[in-house]
Amino acid sequence: MGVELSRRLRMGARALMIYAATALIFQYLIVLVFRSVDVGALGPMMDILPQGVRALIGAEVAQLFSAPGFLAFIFIHPMMLVLYLAFVIAFASGGLAGEIERRTIAVVLVRPVTRPQIVGGVALVLLLGTTLLMAVLWGGTAIWPALYGLGPVNHTAFAWVAGAGLAVLWSLAGVALLASAAASEGGRAAGAGVGFALVSYLGNYLANLSPEWAWLRPYSMFSYWDPQEIIRRGGAQWGDLSVPLAVAAVSMLLAVIVFARRDIAV
Amino acid sequence: MASAEAVIETARLTKWYGRRRGIEDVTFSVAPGEIFGFLGPNGAGKTTTIRCLLGFVRPQRGSSRLFGMPVQRIDRARLGVVPGELSLFERMTGAQLLDYLAGLTGRRPAERADLLARFALGAADLAKPIRQYSKGMKQKLGIVQALQHGPELLILDEPTEGLDPLMQQQFYLLLAELRARGRTVFLSSHLLWEVERTCDRVAIIRNGQLVALDRIDTLRARSIRRVEVHFAEPAEVGRFAPPGGVVVEEVQGARATLRVPVPQIGPTLAALAARRVLDLVWERPSLEDVFLGFYREGRDGR
Numbered sequence: 001m002g003v004e005l006s007r008r009l010r011m012g013a014r015a016l017m018i019y020a021a022t023a024l025i026f027q028y029l030i031v032l033v034f035r036s037v038d039v040g041a042l043g044p045m046m047d048i049l050p051q052g053v054r055a056l057i058g059a060e061v062a063q064l065f066s067a068p069g070f071l072a073f074i075f076i077h078p079m080m081l082v083l084y085l086a087f088v089i090a091f092a093s094g095g096l097a098g099e100i101e102r103r104t105i106a107v108v109l110v111r112p113v114t115r116p117q118i119v120g121g122v123a124l125v126l127l128l129g130t131t132l133l134m135a136v137l138w139g140g141t142a143i144w145p146a147l148y149g150l151g152p153v154n155h156t157a158f159a160w161v162a163g164a165g166l167a168v169l170w171s172l173a174g175v176a177l178l179a180s181a182a183a184s185e186g187g188r189a190a191g192a193g194v195g196f197a198l199v200s201y202l203g204n205y206l207a208n209l210s211p212e213w214a215w216l217r218p219y220s221m222f223s224y225w226d227p228q229e230i231i232r233r234g235g236a237q238w239g240d241l242s243v244p245l246a247v248a249a250v251s252m253l254l255a256v257i258v259f260a261r262r263d264i265a266v
Numbered sequence: 267m268a269s270a271e272a273v274i275e276t277a278r279l280t281k282w283y284g285r286r287r288g289i290e291d292v293t294f295s296v297a298p299g300e301i302f303g304f305l306g307p308n309g310a311g312k313t314t315t316i317r318c319l320l321g322f323v324r325p326q327r328g329s330s331r332l333f334g335m336p337v338q339r340i341d342r343a344r345l346g347v348v349p350g351e352l353s354l355f356e357r358m359t360g361a362q363l364l365d366y367l368a369g370l371t372g373r374r375p376a377e378r379a380d381l382l383a384r385f386a387l388g389a390a391d392l393a394k395p396i397r398q399y400s401k402g403m404k405q406k407l408g409i410v411q412a413l414q415h416g417p418e419l420l421i422l423d424e425p426t427e428g429l430d431p432l433m434q435q436q437f438y439l440l441l442a443e444l445r446a447r448g449r450t451v452f453l454s455s456h457l458l459w460e461v462e463r464t465c466d467r468v469a470i471i472r473n474g475q476l477v478a479l480d481r482i483d484t485l486r487a488r489s490i491r492r493v494e495v496h497f498a499e500p501a502e503v504g505r506f507a508p509p510g511g512v513v514v515e516e517v518q519g520a521r522a523t524l525r526v527p528v529p530q531i532g533p534t535l536a537a538l539a540a541r542r543v544l545d546l547v548w549e550r551p552s553l554e555d556v557f558l559g560f561y562r563e564g565r566d567g568r
Contacts, residue, residue, distance in 0.1 A: 103351060109321075111342050263322065264317075
């Protein structure tokens with residue numbers, strides 16, 4: 001198991017370093033943007049934004065006028081979401097379905113490694129990788145304000161932001177892993193993972209856009225992660241964490257069961 | 267063979283992929299120290315049988331056991347497998363792959379150095395990423411990874427695919443040595459001469475079903491004989507009345523080629539004795555004749 005996990009870690013390490021560095025650089029660039037604009041002038045500008053754009057930015061647009069609110073927004077910036085998803089989907093779909101498609105899994109399956117151990121290895125790297133991404137961003141929220149004098153930042157509140165983000169990423173990783181465990185082609189698994197994330201994102205967007213669509217909120221993983229609200233409250237609610245964590249646990253367990261029972265025609 | 271002795275044992279193994287038949291009622295056993303050939307053209311069910319043996323796919327019916335146990339319960343370090351259409355981790359170097367797979371197996375790769383020398387894989391080759399390997403080099407590495415830990419049972423699916431003739435010879439020598447050391451080998455191949463040369467027993471699979479299972483010599487003995495008869499004159503060919511079951515395959519002037527089932531050898535000789543025959547050549551059947559015989563039967567039977 002250790003040998004298999006070590007291979008998976010090595011496989012993911014380089015890509016993960018690139019993702020983490022990109023996230024940190026992007027966070028830095030956004031901080032530079034925040035410093036260069038006249039925050040006071042942003043208010044009227046925000047007011048004239050259409051509701052669709054305001055829904056995209058987040059629930060508490062006014063929070064953007066403070067450094068903590070701006071830093072919190074970076075966590076759910078579309079560019080960041082793409083970055084998280086790229087890691088989660090690529091690694092999950094490549095780890096099982098991709099190896100079946102390439103047939104490389106055959107030389108592993110004939111050795112004393114069980115199928116649950118193989119799924120466990122991929123799941124563990126996904127959990128560690130997403131934790132690293134969130135830890136890097138949380139670290140950034142401590143580094144940039146200190147370097148540029150952006151004022152006091154509640155590190156505990158940002159730890160909650162990262163924690164809630166982690167729960168959501170784990171739920172997306174779990175579903176992507178389940179798709180990968182069931183598929184025999186990396187592309188199909190990735191498609192299913194991306195599809196779930198997109199539908200989930202769209203559900204949250206529509207729920208924010210209009211009260212008519214508010215009923216979609218509980219079904220969207222992204223609705224359980226509102227960084228600006230967490231900063232405003234000074235912490236996350238366990239209720240918000242429990243749903244994505246439950247989705248993550250159930251989908252990962254299902255991935256183990258499905259992969260252990262399925263035919264692998266390689 | 268008593269089942270307790272068998273290294274591989276299958277009973278009525280049946281696997282369908284949706285509505286397409288993979289294999290049906292495949293039953294055979296392989297004794298310790300035996301080199302067992304599994305012969306059939308592409309798509310006949312060889313790989314499906316191997317998938318069932320290794321537990322990659324679940325049969326709808328029947329069972330398979332390795333070392334007397336279901337495959338899920340055996341110590342897989344006792345196995346060495348060269349999968350069909352071998353695919354290796356292309357980003358790794360050859361050395362990294364061998365170390366990784368040896369680590370997974372959990373046994374010291376005691377035979378690696380000897381195998382690398384045999385198959386002419388040097389340190390420089392092993393330092394290269396596998397994506398830079400030729401097909402033949404990948405296949406050699408595939409054989410080394412399967413054997414480096416000294417497994418008791420080898421399951422080889424088209425193992426010489428892509429090897430040059432020199433390396434094929436090396437491989438056959440290696441199989442002979444493994445046999446001498448008491449290792450058991452299950453060799454799946456569509457190369458008749460390869461199976462004929464290396465195996466003790468052979469199973470022939472056609473359309474997912476076993477059509478023959480025996481020692482190669484026994485199969486040969488049972489197979490249809492080809493007899494070339496040189497009559498004294500062309501008219502004698504027309505006068506020759508072949509017994510039932512004997513087929514006149516070809517006639518060229520006074521020469522005729524007959525296909526004679528073993529039970530018809532006596533009546534054929536009696537019929538020929540009534541004619542003026544100058545020469546008679548009985549060909550020793552090759553495995554190819556046996557194989558083609560089974561496949562011809564299948565085609566004619568459809």
